[in-house]
Amino acid sequence: MVSISLCMIVKNEEAVLARCLDSVSDLVDEINIVDTGSTDQTVAIARRYTDRVFFHQWTGNFAEARGASFSHATKDYILYLDADDVILDEDRAKFKQLKAELDPAVDSVSMFYNAGEDSFGNVTLRYRRNRLIKRSRNFQWRGDCHNYLEVAGRIVNSDIAVTHRKIKHSVSRNLNIYKMKLERGDAFTARDYFYYGNELRDNRHYEEAIESYKKNIALKTGWVEDKIYACINMADCYRNLNDQDNELAALFKSFAFDAPRAEALSRVGDHFKRRKAYKTAAYWYELALAVPENNDQWSFSYPAYRTWYPHLQLCVCYYYMGDMDSSYRHNEEARKYRPQDPHVLHNKKLLDSKHAK
Numbered sequence: 049m050v051s052i053s054l055c056m057i058v059k060n061e062e063a064v065l066a067r068c069l070d071s072v073s074d075l076v077d078e079i080n081i082v083d084t085g086s087t088d089q090t091v092a093i094a095r096r097y098t099d100r101v102f103f104h105q106w107t108g109n110f111a112e113a114r115g116a117s118f119s120h121a122t123k124d125y126i127l128y129l130d131a132d133d134v135i136l137d138e139d140r141a142k143f144k145q146l147k148a149e150l151d152p153a154v155d156s157v158s159m160f161y162n163a164g165e166d167s168f169g170n171v172t173l174r175y176r177r178n179r180l181i182k183r184s185r186n187f188q189w190r191g192d193c194h195n196y197l198e199v200a201g202r203i204v205n206s207d208i209a210v211t212h213r214k215i216k217h218s219v220s221r222n223l224n225i226y227k228m229k230l231e232r233g234d235a236f237t238a239r240d241y242f243y244y245g246n247e248l249r250d251n252r253h254y255e256e257a258i259e260s261y262k263k264n265i266a267l268k269t270g271w272v273e274d275k276i277y278a279c280i281n282m283a284d285c286y287r288n289l290n291d292q293d294n295e296l297a298a299l300f301k302s303f304a305f306d307a308p309r310a311e312a313l314s315r316v317g318d319h320f321k322r323r324k325a326y327k328t329a330a331y332w333y334e335l336a337l338a339v340p341e342n343n344d345q346w347s348f349s350y351p352a353y354r355t356w357y358p359h360l361q362l363c364v365c366y367y368y369m370g371d372m373d374s375s376y377r378h379n380e381e382a383r384k385y386r387p388q389d390p391h392v393l394h395n396k397k398l399l400d401s402k403h404a405k
Contacts, residue, residue: 155201238270273347
């Protein structure tokens with residue numbers, strides 16, 4: 049059986065750190081926690097679980113801090129988590145099995161990152177990360193904000209998930225890091241432009257976000273998946289600016305890079321539904337439902353856009369098209385995912401009353 053070092057960087061995480069460590073402490077052989085300047089009880093909580101608590105001066109560079117945490121690992125593999133991550137019971141069982149059976153020749157094991165959940169327990173954002181890494185390969189972190197591990201070799205895609213359960217949100221921290229990069233005159237990569245665009249969009253700087261996404265798309269370098277979602281996210285910005293023509297153009301532009309994503313198809317459906325072109329909207333929502341789940345997808349995936357969301361919109365479209373049976377059927381499909389959703393329940397009550405007549 050391989051041995052595992054857990055490596056974490058923390059700062060003022062007293063509200064969530066114990067929850068995280070309770071979910072993982074018995075799965076690993078060593079816990080290394082690097083504090084970057086806590087002023088609360090984070091360090092005291094960490095010391096309840098390990099005597100391997102270290103300190104690193106925060107410089108605004110996440111890759112540097114994560115690298116510092118990795119430097120303290122002594123076991124075969126490194127697992128990294130954020131303080132507001134947890135490993136749920138189902139995934140704990142899978143993790144134990146993986147640890148018992150992992151071939152030591154494997155360089156990295158990727159796991160799902162369930163980065164968001166709705167109130168009904170549905171995953172709202174999922175993507176893969178190289179999560180369990182062979183220490184001897186000395187893989188390096190890249191990027192000072194939205195960083196990533198530069199991994200090569202034999203990589204295994206597991207079905208284990210790490211679940212992110214944030215209780216607070218740093219609204220402008222990452223945005224400020226990118227602004228500091230600009231002020232220093234740092235060169236931006238295609239990846240930087242994509243994530244800077246995301247930060248600008250999240251902070252409602254839509255015009256600036258559009259420009260950053262355009263720079264990502266224009267560069268010949270960079271990951272094609274980022275360019276696809278740059279188009280989709282740019283469309284969101286145009287929608288918020290009430291620029292419907294450019295919204296639709298941005299969505300269609302995403303099709304040039306690869307097969308259409310459900311996230312784009314559903315948004316095209318939304319575009320036509322807002323125009324009350326229900327038949328056309330239904331066409332696009334049906335296409336979104338036809339997109340298969342891809343468990344090997346590394347880029348962002350928003351499962352709602354190929355599951356309950358198009359079903360709910362199709363319920364509305366078919367209602368206005370006069371097809372009550374199809375409307376009812378799609379609402380029932382949406383209800384499987386969101387049984388107490390007020391919109392779903394309203395639709396059911398309305399459609400039940402019509403069936404009763």
